[in-house]
Amino acid sequence: MSPESSIIKGKKESLWTTSFFILxxxxxxxxxxxxxxxxxxGFWVLAVTGSTALMGMLMAASTLPGVLVSPFAGVLIDRHNRKHLLILMDMIRGLSIVLVSAAAFTGVIAVWxxxxxxxxxxxxxxxxxxGVNSSVPDIVSTSKLSNANAMLSIASTGS
Incomplete structure (x- = not known):
C-alpha cells in the first residue's frame, strides 16, 4: 500500500516502522x-607511550582517511549494491575491532x-x-523523510 493511499483511507503514517527503528x-x-x-x-596510546603528540597523530590518522574518501563514497554507494557495501563495511569494521581486542587480551597489542x-x-x-543516509528514503514515506533524517541526526550528534 502506498503512503498516499494510507492517508486517503484515514490511516496515520508512522515514522517508527520496524525497519526505521532497527536502522x-x-x-x-x-x-x-x-x-x-x-x-x-586515544587514551590507551597516551597511557602506553606518554606522548600527547602520538595521541594527536592517532586522532588525525583516524580522521583524515575518512575525509579524503568521503567525496568518492557517495559515487561508490550509487554505483554498487548499497546493501552489500553496508554489510561489507560493517564486517570490515567489526573484524578490525575484534582483531585489536584480541591483540589487547593476549597482550600483543602494539601502537601500530x-x-x-x-x-x-x-x-x-x-x-x-x-550508505545509511541514502537508504532512509527507501524505508520511510516521503512525508516523514525530514523527521527521519532529524532522528538519525539526533542519534549521531547525541553520541
Missing amino acids: WQGQLVSTLGDAAYSVSL MVFVAGIILSICGAVFRP
Whole structure:
C-alpha cells in the first residue's frame, strides 16, 4: 500500500516502522561504540607511550582517511549494491575491532595496530555513513523523510 493511499483511507503514517527503528537503533549503538572506541584508544596510546603528540597523530590518522574518501563514497554507494557495501563495511569494521581486542587480551597489542585499525575504521565509516543516509528514503514515506533524517541526526550528534 502506498503512503498516499494510507492517508486517503484515514490511516496515520508512522515514522517508527520496524525497519526505521532497527536502522535508528543500530546507528545510535554504532556511533556510541565508535566514539567510545576512538576516545579509549586515544587514551590507551597516551597511557602506553606518554606522548600527547602520538595521541594527536592517532586522532588525525583516524580522521583524515575518512575525509579524503568521503567525496568518492557517495559515487561508490550509487554505483554498487548499497546493501552489500553496508554489510561489507560493517564486517570490515567489526573484524578490525575484534582483531585489536584480541591483540589487547593476549597482550600483543602494539601502537601500530591501533593506527591501522583507526585508518580502516575511518575509511569504512566514510563509505558506511552515506550508505545509511541514502537508504532512509527507501524505508520511510516521503512525508516523514525530514523527521527521519532529524532522528538519525539526533542519534549521531547525541553520541
